[in-house]
Amino acid sequence: MKVITTVGTSIFENYQKETSKNLPYYETLEESSYGDWKKLECYIDELRDYDNDNDNEFLRWIDNNFKKSSAEISSLLAIQNEIDDSLEVYLIATETILSHIAAEIIQTKLNGYSDGGGKTINVFFESEEKAPYCDVIHGLDVKNGDDFLEKGLPNLIERLKELGINKEKIILNITGGYKGVIPYLTVLGQICDDIDVMYLYEKTQNVILIPKIPINFNWVVQEKFFSLCMIKNIENSEGSTQISNNEEIDADLSLLFERYPNRLSLSALGKILINTLSVDEIESRHVLGFLMEYRFVKHFNNYVYQDSSGDKYPVVKTPNRNSIYNSCELDLILRQNDISCEKFIAIEIKSFLSKKKLERQVLDQINGFKEKSLCPLEYHIVVYSFIKINKNDLIRWFNDKIVPIIATVENCKPRLGYLYVDWNTHDIDEKGKTQNPYKGYISANKELNIEYFI
Secondary structure, eight states, X not given: OEEEEEEOSHHHXXXXXXXOOOOTTHHHHHHSOGXXXXXXXXXXXXXXXXXXXXXXHHHHHHHHTGGGSOHHHHHHHHXXXXXSSOEEEEEEEOSSHHHHHHHHHHHHHHTTEEOSXXXXXXXXXXXXXXXXXXXXXXXXXXXXXXXXXXXXXXXXXXXXXXXXXXXXXXXXXXXXXXXXXXXXXXXXXXXXXXXXXXXEETTTTEEEEEOOOSOOOXXXXXXXXXXXXXXXXXXXXXXXXXXXXXXXOOXXXXXXXXXXXXXXXXXXXXXXXXXXXOHHHHHHSOSHXXXXXXXXXHHHHHSOEEOTXXXXXOEEEOOOTTSTTGGGTOSEXXXXXXXXXXXXXXXXXXXXXXXXXXXXXXXXHHXXXXXXXXXXXXXXXXXXXXXXXXXXXXXXXXXXXXHHHHXXXXXXXXXXXXXXXXXXXXXXXXXXXXXXXXXXXXXXOSOOOOEEOO
């Protein structure tokens, strides 16, 4: 089991508290920045003198008080006791001298530890001197709040991604380390299914698993956020500088961005989201798409569609597994009662975020039409978004990616529709309380303002 552990300075503080002795130069090192490493190296060697353990009272104390010597060691031993597997531990240090030294000591003392029953603990820590990866996180400085938010957190998320966040089962052990990262790592544990967050409860020495709260994000806000990031080509925290300072940001997204004098940047929470969740997850993990499809069904039921020849299509069908259209996996079919099923209009509805997925689906649907010898009179692609998008970009994408696929079906007219969803998540009801935005939008009877560009 892979465990990622943040590292603080408890190993030094516990020693001084238990022995009432001061470590040499500790106060100097504690007050010095990481950039002072070279000029303080003679002091640092006093704490990292691994070749002469018998002459180092501090290291002997660690051996004699091993299980309670530090929050990191105590918690990892407790986790090993709870997990029916060996541990693969990766230490994460702040950009401070003492956190770096502590991580090196913990790695040396804990690496290879066995519980006697076959379970071992293997500890990994790549310091700045051991490229290509570094577990001393640049910008994760306990004394510089701006560096912490602008550099430290994004760099921490990047290292966690390198270690497998969102790809494999991982335990985040937040018992030790700088307490400022705890809220953000806890958020990670809530939004990522394969992350468990654990910490050691000091009073009982029991490891506590922080349960995942049975609530979810507002996916309308997520759609807005990821759509904006897609339009602005923000793929990670570095891309945040591409947003101009005068950019209008939806009120729903205020917590995900921060304004600076000359730019608009992703906030710490925004950086976590853009670096941990993907568009595929946004598409697959929520039911917003199904709610939107239902709203379109309601729309086409209430407002009869009329094609270019004047024919009207008052009947909406949602294909089921017994339908002749089943192999095409269509969202909606518009037909008339008094004609055969060969004359119909096919409609596919997708979020702006799902354009890549939509390209694959259209190809599959066209192949399905051919296999069933079906020929829709019109094939509608209706794209919706929760932020306004550039009309010309959408038309260009449709002509380049979709039209050539539809053109392989004879006499099928491609149509491109667009709906800007002005979904206010802060509507207030008559009692002064925030309304359920999903209920309000789905229950509305007004006609959807679908613009047809093609």
